[in-house]
Amino acid sequence: MAKVLELNFQAQDGTANVSIRNPKEPIDPVQVKAAMEQIIAANVLYSTKGELTGVIGARIIDRNTQEIEL
Template sequence: MAQVLELQFETAAGKTATISVDAPKAEVTAEEIQQVMQTIITENIFEVQASAFVGIKGARIVERQVSPFELEIV
């Protein structure tokens, strides 16, 4: 199953911005995630539409399972 770590931030414009990380390490902790998110905010690493990240809204792991169909292509 494919996993994505979504980091959700509040911007100065009051909107939500999400950073997606493919295949996060299995043993990542909430404390590590929070520290990284706070560093992104403190160091002003990203902004969206000229609006800086100002707060942490949340983080989550999203799992996706893909089941392809066997099709005969002619």
């Protein structure tokens, strides 16, 4: 099982996503939003779509893999 926390930002020229593998659980939505706002305020990430300007949302992607024995 692989989990990814995907952060979705508004950028100057579209949207930008940041993926974090194996996030610490439980996920606290208030902390996630605060962290995203800090990332924007500190201007620490650059996107091909330009500077990050706003928070769109976040989601957990949970992928299960099951091997098939042949």
